[in-house]
Amino acid sequence: MEFSAEDATRSDWDFLARVVESAISNGASTINLPDTVGYTVPGKMAELIAYMREKVPNADQAVFSVHCHNDLGMAVANSISAIAAGAGQIECAVNGLGERAGNASLEEIVMALKTRKDHYRADCRVDTTQLYRTSRLVYGIIGMNPPMNKPIVGANAFAHESGIHQHGVMANKETYEIMTPESVGLTQNKMVLGKHSGRHAFEARARDLGYVLTDDEVKGFFEDFKRMCDLKKTVTDSDIEAIISSKIAAGQGLYRLARFDLQSGNKVKSTCAVQLEKEGSILEDVALGDGPVNAAFNAVDKLTGPQSRKLLDYAIHSISQGEDALGEVAVKVQDGKRRVTGRGLSVDIMEASILAYINAINKLAEMGERYDEEVSPEFGNP
Amino acid sequence: MEFSAEDATRSDWDFLARVVESAISNGASTINLPDTVGYTVPGKMAELIAYMREKVPNADQAVFSVHCHNDLGMAVANSISAIAAGAGQIECAVNGLGERAGNASLEEIVMALKTRKDHYRADCRVDTTQLYRTSRLVYGIIGMNPPMNKPIVGANAFAHESGIHQHGVMANKETYEIMTPESVGLTQNKMVLGKHSGRHAFEARARDLGYVLTDDEVKGFFEDFKRMCDLKKTVTDSDIEAIISSKIAAGQGLYRLARFDLQSGNKVKSTCAVQLEKEGSILEDVALGDGPVNAAFNAVDKLTGPQSRKLLDYAIHSISQGEDALGEVAVKVQDGKRRVTGRGLSVDIMEASILAYINAINKLAEMGERYDEEVSPEFGNP
Numbered sequence: 001m002e003f004s005a006e007d008a009t010r011s012d013w014d015f016l017a018r019v020v021e022s023a024i025s026n027g028a029s030t031i032n033l034p035d036t037v038g039y040t041v042p043g044k045m046a047e048l049i050a051y052m053r054e055k056v057p058n059a060d061q062a063v064f065s066v067h068c069h070n071d072l073g074m075a076v077a078n079s080i081s082a083i084a085a086g087a088g089q090i091e092c093a094v095n096g097l098g099e100r101a102g103n104a105s106l107e108e109i110v111m112a113l114k115t116r117k118d119h120y121r122a123d124c125r126v127d128t129t130q131l132y133r134t135s136r137l138v139y140g141i142i143g144m145n146p147p148m149n150k151p152i153v154g155a156n157a158f159a160h161e162s163g164i165h166q167h168g169v170m171a172n173k174e175t176y177e178i179m180t181p182e183s184v185g186l187t188q189n190k191m192v193l194g195k196h197s198g199r200h201a202f203e204a205r206a207r208d209l210g211y212v213l214t215d216d217e218v219k220g221f222f223e224d225f226k227r228m229c230d231l232k233k234t235v236t237d238s239d240i241e242a243i244i245s246s247k248i249a250a251g252q253g254l255y256r257l258a259r260f261d262l263q264s265g266n267k268v269k270s271t272c273a274v275q276l277e278k279e280g281s282i283l284e285d286v287a288l289g290d291g292p293v294n295a296a297f298n299a300v301d302k303l304t305g306p307q308s309r310k311l312l313d314y315a316i317h318s319i320s321q322g323e324d325a326l327g328e329v330a331v332k333v334q335d336g337k338r339r340v341t342g343r344g345l346s347v348d349i350m351e352a353s354i355l356a357y358i359n360a361i362n363k364l365a366e367m368g369e370r371y372d373e374e375v376s377p378e379f380g381n382p
Numbered sequence: 383m384e385f386s387a388e389d390a391t392r393s394d395w396d397f398l399a400r401v402v403e404s405a406i407s408n409g410a411s412t413i414n415l416p417d418t419v420g421y422t423v424p425g426k427m428a429e430l431i432a433y434m435r436e437k438v439p440n441a442d443q444a445v446f447s448v449h450c451h452n453d454l455g456m457a458v459a460n461s462i463s464a465i466a467a468g469a470g471q472i473e474c475a476v477n478g479l480g481e482r483a484g485n486a487s488l489e490e491i492v493m494a495l496k497t498r499k500d501h502y503r504a505d506c507r508v509d510t511t512q513l514y515r516t517s518r519l520v521y522g523i524i525g526m527n528p529p530m531n532k533p534i535v536g537a538n539a540f541a542h543e544s545g546i547h548q549h550g551v552m553a554n555k556e557t558y559e560i561m562t563p564e565s566v567g568l569t570q571n572k573m574v575l576g577k578h579s580g581r582h583a584f585e586a587r588a589r590d591l592g593y594v595l596t597d598d599e600v601k602g603f604f605e606d607f608k609r610m611c612d613l614k615k616t617v618t619d620s621d622i623e624a625i626i627s628s629k630i631a632a633g634q635g636l637y638r639l640a641r642f643d644l645q646s647g648n649k650v651k652s653t654c655a656v657q658l659e660k661e662g663s664i665l666e667d668v669a670l671g672d673g674p675v676n677a678a679f680n681a682v683d684k685l686t687g688p689q690s691r692k693l694l695d696y697a698i699h700s701i702s703q704g705e706d707a708l709g710e711v712a713v714k715v716q717d718g719k720r721r722v723t724g725r726g727l728s729v730d731i732m733e734a735s736i737l738a739y740i741n742a743i744n745k746l747a748e749m750g751e752r753y754d755e756e757v758s759p760e761f762g763n764p
Contacts, residue, residue: 038533039560041494041501042424042459043466071560072497073490073533077424077459084425101539102531108455112423115454119423145699147529149484151420151455157483178421178453231672261650262674265643266733290613291730292644292674316709316731317699327698348673349698349731351648 002065003028009040009048017055024058030089031062035078038071038101045078046085053086065089068104070096075104080112083122094138095146095153107131107152107184115179132185133210136241140343142330145317152184185210193240195229202240209237211244228326231347242326242345253362255304257354258282262292270295274354276303293353300354304361310334311357316349329356335364384447385410391422391430399437406440412471413444417460420453420483424463431467447471450486452478457486462494465504476520477528477535489513489534489566497561514567515592518623522725524712527699534566567592575622577611584622591619593626610708613729624708624727635744637686639736640664644674652677656736658685675735682736686743692716693739698731711738717746 003023008016020031033048040048045066053059066082066089068075079090096105110126117123135153139146148155158181193205199222206213206221213221224243228235259275272295273286285302289295297311313332327349331342342360346352385405390398402413415430422430427448435441448464448471450457461472478487492508499505517535521528530537540563575587581604588595588603595603606625610617641657654677655668667684671677679693695714709731713724724742728734 037558037560039497041498042463044501070531070533071539072494073458073487074462074494076455080456081424097531099538100531100541101533101536105455112454112456115421116423119426144530147532148526149452149479149482150529151452151483154483156481157453159482176419178419257648259647259649261645261647263643263645264674264730264732265641266639266730267641268643270730292646292732293730315700318697348646348648348652348675349735350646350674 001028002030002032004032004034004067006034007036008033009035009045010037013048013051014055017052020052020062021056021058024056024062029062030065032065032067032089032091034067034091035069035075036067038069038075040068040078041074042077042081046081049082049085049087063088065091067091069098070101070103070105073101075102076108076112079104079109080120083113084120095135095150097138097142105151107135111152111179111184114183128183129185130210133241140242140328142341144315144330158186193225193229193235195226197229197235205237205240206244209241209244213244228347239326242328253359254278254365255358255362257351257358260296260299260351260354262296262350264292264295272296272299274299274303276300276358292350296350296354297357300357300361308335309361309364312339314353316353327352329353331356331360333357333360333364338364338367340364340367383410384412384414386414386416386449388416389418390415391417391427392419395430395433396437399434402434402444403438403440406438406444411444412447414447414449414471414473415464416449416473417451417457418449420451420457422450422460423456424459427460428463428467431464431469435468445470447473449473451480452483452485452487455483457484458490458494461486461491462502465495466502477517477532479520479524487533489517493534493561493566496565510565511567512592515623522624522710524723526712540568575607575611575617577608579611587619587622588626591623591626595626610729621708624710635741636660636747637740637744639733639740642678642681642733642736644678644732646674646677654678654681656681656685658682658740674732678732678736679739682739682743690717691743691746694721696735698735709734711735713738713742715739715742715746720746720749722746722749 005011005016005019023031033052035045049064052064064087066079066087068078075096079092083090090104090109092104092106092109093102094106096102110124110128110131113120113122113124114128132153135146146154151157193201199218202222202225203218221244225235225240228239228243232239256277258277261273262270264270270289270292271286272289272292273284274296275282275284283303285299287295287298287302289298293314301309310333311331312334314329316327316329318327326345326347329344329352333340333342340360340363342356342358342363344352344355344359346355387393387398387401405413415434417427431446434446446469448461448469450460457478461474465472472486472491474486474488474491475484476488478484492506492510492513495502495504495506496510514535517528528536533539575583581600584604584607585600603626607617607622610621610625614621638659640659643655644652646652652671652674653668654671654674655666656678657664657666665685667681669677669680669684671680675696683691692715693713694716696711698709698711700709708727708729711726711734715722715724722742722745724738724740724745726734726737726741728737
C-alpha cells in the first residue's frame with residue numbers, strides 16, 4: 001500500500017511526520033513525498049527524506065519515495081538527491097512527460113545512477129539498452145520529436161561538435177564520453193539498406209534493432225520498406241524504427257487510402273480528390289480547401305461522414321534527416337465527447353497528413369459509441 | 383580577465399587550487415570551473431566551490447564561475463548549487479542550447495533564483511518578462527519548437543490539467559503556481575485580431591508584445607497579417623510573434639516568390655510550376671519531383687541555377703495550434719563550402735517549404751563568395 005502526501009515538500013514537516021507515522025502504522029509500505037509544484041531544491045529534498053527517517057518512529061517499516069515535478073528544471077537532481085538520502089523509490093516518466101513542465105525524466109535518472117554509481121552507491125534494474133528505443137516510441141505516440149539537446153536520447157546527446165573534443169574522443173573515449181551511445185541502445189548504421197535488400201536482410205536489421213515481429217508483421221513492414229526505397233536513396237535505422245513504431249502505434253482500420261490527387265498553389269484554391277478503400281469497395285470524391293491539407297481533409301470528410309467531427313490540432317515534424325526526410329503528422333480529432341490522436345508517416349508530407357487523418361477516423365470508428373466521456377491523455381498526479 | 387579550467391570538476395582539486403591561485407596572482411579576475419562533460423552532481427559542485435574558496439589564498443580577489451553541461455540532466459541544479467556555495471557568475475544559454483545535451487538553461491536558472499530567493503538569497507538583473515519572447519526568438523532562429531514540457535517556456539509549462547489542481551488554482555493562485563505566466567512575459571490573448579482589425583490595432587498589439595518596429599516594418603508585417611487573416615479565422619498572439627520573429631530572422635533577398643502551382647498525388651509524379659520575381663522581372667519554370675516538396679525545389683533550382691547547391695536537411699514543424707496552424711520549414715543548404723539555413727512560414731506547408739528554400743538561396747546570393755570556409759553554428763565550449 002502506498003501513501004502519498006500531495007505537496008509534501010511545502011508542508012509543515014513536523015505535521016507531515018505525524019501523518020506518515022500514522023499511515024505506516026495503518027499498513028502503508030511505501031510513503032511517497034511529492035514535490036507537486038516543482039518548488040524544492042536538491043539539498044532540501046535530501047533533508048526532507050533524512051528528517052522523515054529520523055523523526056518517524058516506524059520509518060524503517062516503509063520505503064520512502066519521491067515524485068518530483070520539473071517546473072524549475074530540477075526534477076532529476078531532486079529525485080537523485082532523495083536516493084542519496086535513503087529514498088528507495090522514484091516516481092518518474094519516460095521523456096519526463098507529465099503535467100506542466102513534466103516529471104523527472106526516467107532515462108536521465110537511470111543513466112545518472114549508472115554513471116555516478118561511485119557517488120550514489122545505488123542502482124536499479126532497468127535495462128539501459130532499451131532507453132533509446134522506449135523514448136522514441138513514447139515520443140512517437142504523442143507525435144513529438146525528442147528535442148535535439150535532450151539528455152540521453154536527443155539527436156545531439158552524443159555528438160561532439162568542437163574540434164578539441166572530437167580529437168579527445170578519438171584519442172581516448174573516456175576523455176569526453178561519460179557514457180557510451182551503445183549503453184542506451186543507440187546502434188550505429190553498420191549496414192545501409194536499399195532497394196536491392198531482401199526480406200531477410202530487412203528482418204535481420206529489425207531484429208538487431210530489438211523488434212520481435214510475427215511473420216505477418218515482417219511481411220507488412222517489408223512492403224512499407226520497399227515503398228520507402230523507391231522514394232529514398234538509402235534507408236537508415238531511424239527510418240526503419242519510424243516505420244515499425246508508427247505502425248505498431250497506429251494499427252489497422254476500416255478505411256485505407258487508395259489514391260489522392262492534389263492541385264494547389266498560392267494564387268488558387270486547393271483541390272484534392274481522394275479514393276478510399278472500405279471493406280473491399282472504392283469510395284471517391286473531391287473537395288476544395290484553404291490550402292492543400294484542408295482540401296484533402298475536406299475530401300476525406302465527404303467520404304467518411306456524418307460530420308460531427310472536429311479537427312482540434314494538426315502537428316507536423318520531420319523524423320529522419322536529409323533531403324528525403326520522413327515527415328510525421330499527428331492530428332487530434334474530436335467527435336462528440338470522444339477524442340483521438342491519429343498519426344501518419346511518409347516522405348510526402350501531404351500523404352502523411354491524409355494518413356494521419358484517416359488513422360484518427362479509423363480509431364473513432366473502432367471505438368463506436370463505447371465512450372460517452374471525454375477521452376484525453378491523463379498526465380500524472382500528484 | 384577570465385581563466386577557465388576545462389573539465390575542472392573531474393580534475394585533481396588540490397592541483398586545480400594551485401593553478402587557480404597562480405591565475406589570480408597573474409591577473410585573472412574571474413575563475414571559471416566548467417563541468418565539461420556534465421558529470422558532476424549538485425552537492426559535489428557546491429563542495430568544489432567551497433574547496434577553492436577555502437584553499438586558494440587569494441580567492442577573495444576573483445569571482446568564481448561555473449559552466450555546466452546537461453548530459454545527465456542536472457546542469458541547472460549544479461549551477462544553482464554553485465551559487466549557494468558562493469559562485470558569482472553562471473555561464474548558461476537561452477533554452478539550454480549547447481554542445482551535446484546542452485548547457486544550463488538561462489530561463490530556468492533565472493526563475494529558480496527568483497522563485498527560491500528565500501533559499502538562495504541571490505539575485506540577477508535579468509528582466510524576467512523578456513524570457514518567453516527571447517526563448518521563442520532563439521528557437522525560431524534554429525528552426526525548432528520549444529518542447530511542450532520545457533520548464534518556463536514550453537506550451538504546457540503553465541497548463542494545469544488535473545481537475546483538483548485547476549480547482550486549487552482558481553481558489554488561490556499560489557496553491558499550485560509558484561510563478562506567474564506574466565512574470566516570464568507570457569501575455570494572455572486579451573483581444574482577438576481578425577480580418578477587420580486595422581493597422582493601428584495590429585501595431586498596438588505588436589507593441590504590447592514587446593516589438594519596437596519602424597514604420598516600414600509595421601507596413602510589411604501588416605500585409606503578412608492581412609494575408610494570414612484570409613487563411614485563419616482568428617490570429618493569436620503567437621501567430622503575430624511568429625510572423626514578426628520569422629521575418630526579423632529571415633530578412634529580405636534577391637528572389638521573391640510570386641506564384642506556384644502544384645500537382646501531386648500518391649500514384650503520380652509531382653509537378654510544380656514556380657514564378658519568381660528577380661529585380662523586377664518574372665522568371666517561370668516547371669519541374670517534376672519525387673513528392674511535392676522535391677518538385678517545387680527542383681523548379682526553384684531551374685530558376686536560380688547554377689546547381690552546385692546541395693540540400694542537406696529539411697525540417698518542418700507547426701508553430702501555433704489548431705486546424706489552421708502555421709507551419710514553419712527550416713532547410714539547410716550547402717554551396718561549395720558555404721552552408722546556410724533558410725526559413726519559411728505559412729499556413730500552407732507547401733508554401734512554407736518553398737519560402738524556406740528561397741530564403742536559403744537569397745542568403746547564399748547575399749554572401750557571394752565571401753566565405754571559403756564552412757560556416758556552421760558553433761555551440762559553446764568548454
